[in-house]
Each structure stands twice: as C-alpha cells, then as structure tokens.
Amino acid sequence: MITINGLAKSFGPRTLWSNLDCRVADGEMLAVTGPSGAGKSTLLNCIGLLERPTHGQILCRGADITRFGPRARRRFRRDVLGYLFQSYALIETATVAENLRVTMAPKGQRRAVLRDALDHVGLAGHENERIHHLSGGEQQRVAVARLLVKQPSVILADEPTGALDRANAAVVMDALREMSAAGAAVLIASHTPSIWSRCDAVLELSAPRPVDEQPGASAGSRPGRGVQAART
Numbered sequence: 001m002i003t004i005n006g007l008a009k010s011f012g013p014r015t016l017w018s019n020l021d022c023r024v025a026d027g028e029m030l031a032v033t034g035p036s037g038a039g040k041s042t043l044l045n046c047i048g049l050l051e052r053p054t055h056g057q058i059l060c061r062g063a064d065i066t067r068f069g070p071r072a073r074r075r076f077r078r079d080v081l082g083y084l085f086q087s088y089a090l091i092e093t094a095t096v097a098e099n100l101r102v103t104m105a106p107k108g109q110r111r112a113v114l115r116d117a118l119d120h121v122g123l124a125g126h127e128n129e130r131i132h133h134l135s136g137g138e139q140q141r142v143a144v145a146r147l148l149v150k151q152p153s154v155i156l157a158d159e160p161t162g163a164l165d166r167a168n169a170a171v172v173m174d175a176l177r178e179m180s181a182a183g184a185a186v187l188i189a190s191h192t193p194s195i196w197s198r199c200d201a202v203l204e205l206s207a208p209r210p211v212d213e214q215p216g217a218s219a220g221s222r223p224g225r226g227v228q229a230a231r232t
C-alpha cells in the first residue's frame with residue numbers, strides 16, 4: 001500500500017503540486033491524469049525514488065520511503081518496485097530471456113517462470129530474439145512479462161500504452177489488472193480515458209500556474225491546489 005501525505009514538489013520557484021494526499025491500497029489501481037506538465041511522471045518518480053519531493057511523506061507499509069538511505073532505497077527498488085515506461089526500458093541488444101532474467105530470483109524454477117510469463121503476454125517461443133528485432137508492442141509485452149516474473153508489490157506505469165495499438169494496449173492493461181488483483185498497488189500515469197475507466201480511482205493533477213502567479217516566496221502551496229481524486 002502507498003499512502004501519500006501532504007506531498008509537494010517544486011523545481012526552483014515552480015511548484016507542480018502541493019498538499020497532495022492519496023492512498024493506493026494493495027489490490028487497487030489508481031490512474032493519475034492531468035495535462036502535459038502537470039507533474040504526473042514526477043509524482044511516479046517521487047514514489048520510485050528517482051526524484052525527491054520538496055515536502056511530505058510517501059509511506060509504504062508504514063515506512064516513509066522518502067527518508068530511506070542508499071541501502072534501503074536499493075532494496076525498495078529491487079524487492080518492492082516495478083516500473084513500466086512508455087519507452088519499454090529494455091536492454092536493446094540482449095535477448096528477451098536475458099531481459100527477463102535480470103529480475104529473476106530463485107534459480108530452480110527460472111525456465112518455467114520465464115516461459116509462463118512470456119506465454120501470458122503472447123510471446124511464447126520468443127525467448128532468444130533480440131529486443132531490437134521486436135516491434136514496439138512486443139517490446140512493451142516483454143516489459144510486462146518482466147513485471148510478471150518479478151511480481152512487485154508496487155507498480156508504477158508511466159504512459160504504458162502511449163505508443164501501442166489497441167490490441168497491445170489491452171494485453172498490457174489486462175496484465176496490470178491481474179497483478180493488481182494479485183495484490184499489487186498500481187499507479188498509472190495516462191492521458192487515455194479508456195485507461196482511467198479500468199482503474200479503481202482517478203487522481204487528477206491540474207497544470208501548474210506560471211511562477212509569477214504562484215503565491216509568496218514559498219512557491220505556491222495553496223492547499224489542495226490542482227488535485228482531485230475520484231473513484232471510478
């Protein structure tokens with residue numbers, strides 16, 4: 001479960017959002033929406049420990065992950081977190097199987113786990129193909145298979161279907177829904193209404209105001225500005 005309390009993020013004098021509160025329970029899927037520049041990726045990056053929030057807490061199983069030291073951050077990324085990017089984030093020159101093995105733990109069952117995950121995303125038999133020989137949709141399905149192998153309890157998906165056709169997008173969303181049903185907390189940043197409708201709740205971030213319209217030197221923290229959460 002992820003609980004966000006009073007989170008704010010500024011870049012220099014520019015506040016993207018402030019006083020952001022939200023909760024994503026285990027087994028729940030949250031869509032993060034809002035116009036370009038609203039800070040959707042930045043929010044996911046704060047949860048993924050790629051960015052530091054300016055204020056506030058991000059709790060995962062009761063621990064404030066923003067206060068983790070280097071070792072706890074590494075462990076959180078390795079053991080808890082799964083990321084799915086629009087750009088797939090695969091090792092281009094490696095094979096499908098090698099990309100999946102990166103996240104695999106128990107050696108004994110590796111082959112079966114790998115085969116099941118690829119079968120699940122319709123890529124059975126593609127183990128030895130090089131990533132750069134695959135289409136975009138196939139590459140994203142490999143990235144999903146990598147999540148199926150890793151079974152993270154928190155999944156951050158940044159425009160995961162942005163570059164995909166409808167059929168590939170459906171495979172990705174079905175897999176995310178299944179991982180959520182299996183207990184993962186899933187956050188999906190997306191501009192796509194058909195994705196929002198498959199989520200349990202929607203968090204809407206509004207475009208940040210220009211710097212000269214933001215109040216005071218503390219860079220624009222009007223309570224709750226630009227944040228709306230709704231159950232779908």
Ligand SMILES: Nc1ncnc2c1ncn2[C@@H]1O[C@H](COP(=O)(O)OP(=O)(O)OP(=O)(O)O)[C@@H](O)[C@H]1O
Pocket residue numbers: 011016034035036037038039040041042043189
């Ligand atoms: N490291 C950074 N330093 C300074 N500004 C940044 C940094 N990262 C993001 N920004 C700015 O923060 C704003 C929000 O970026 P972000 O990518 O989170 O928005 P987004 O809602 O995901 O947009 P999009 O829908 O276009 O992907 C943008 O104006 C961006 O330029």
